[in-house]
Amino acid sequence: MNYVEENLATYSLNRFFELTPDLLCIAGYDGYFKKINPAVCELLGYSYEELYAFPINEFIYHEDRDITSRHRENLKLDIPLLNYENRYVKKNGEIVWLSWTSMPVDEEQIVYAIAKNITHKKKIEEERIRLIENLTKINNDQKQLSYITSHDLRSPVNNLLMVFKMLDISKIQDTETLEFIDILKSATESLKVTLNTYVDAFTANDGLTVQTGEIELDKCLKVVLHSLSALIKDSKATINIDFSVFDKINFNKAYLESIFLNLITNSIKYTRPGIAPVISIRSTKEKGIKQLIFTDNGVGFDMDKVKGKLFGFNQRFNDHPDSKGIGLYLVYNHITSLGGHISLNSKPNEGAVFTISFKD
DSSP: OOHHHHHHHHHHHHHHHHHOSSEEEEEETTSOEEEEOHHHHHHHOOOHHHHHHSOGGGGBOGGGHHHHHHHHHHHHTTOOEEEEEEEEEOTTSOEEEEEEEEEEEGGGTEEEEEEEEOHHHHHHHHHHHHHHHHHHHHHHHHHHHHHHHHHHHHHHHHHHHHHHHHOOGGGOOOHHHHHHHHHHHHHHHHHHHHHHHHHHHHHHHTTTOOOOEEEEHHHHHHHHHHHTHHHHHHHTOEEEEEOOSOOEEEEOHHHHHHHHHHHHHHHHHTOOTTOOOEEEEEEEEETTEEEEEEEEOSSOOOHHHHTTTTTOTTOOOSOOTTOOSOHHHHHHHHHHTTTOEEEEEEOTTSOEEEEEEOOO
């Protein structure tokens, strides 16, 4: 290499050292900076003189000094340091995260190091951790509330069943009254079974694991229709069922009953004035994925207004006195917690079409 080439190579290296946005450092085994590029000064806010005058450890966040010193000792043993993360303190007191790759040169007693500013990445990670912690706490609180509610409701339900047992229906002659008593008794017995199922599930799995198994759609739906028989009769609702494409699904029984229950009651609750509810529930397959299509002729939804809020907790889209904003939230969580998906196609006063896609 001639003189011109050497000068050009040196100039190129210096330009690279000066212009790169990453932090480039040459440090001595004595713990001091020997050479740094402008990016180091720009990030930390110190002058060259200040950074050269004090040991590197002085600029490291106090909680990270000991472990960084141990890694520096490994460098003296000719052990490279790859993707090591620690915190530095800027002159204004702000903390920044750096990711270091350092290579020792033992014969020269120096270390060549390059660092990237990963503060933004760390803030995102911290926010994500906080979010997960908050969601976990909310989820655990909801599970605990579900357990307590299911457990405590069993006592009044058992009392109701005891009343039915004590009731002497032989003295009742009116056929319609006897029919209503039978419906009430049946609905109460169904509620007891559901509550016991939830309590047993929470007890067995601490509320964290949901048991699944093969469920016959028709049998599951019949349980729900039986418990809603009075509501269906009073509303003059028509329910059309077609499970010809598939009639069994691997799912949680209590969840599926809850899905049927909430979608049917919503369709009846939010019917258009003067129009009897017509509900259709059918099974289908789309690209090999099992789906349930739930259709009604009710008031429907304005998709522009409900977008992003449809399945949220405590979201109300109607001034109906019975509206609590819980039903669709439960439906959504039952489906998605087991890997499924639910979507809605609807227009105001043109009914709603819910498509439930199950995990393959």
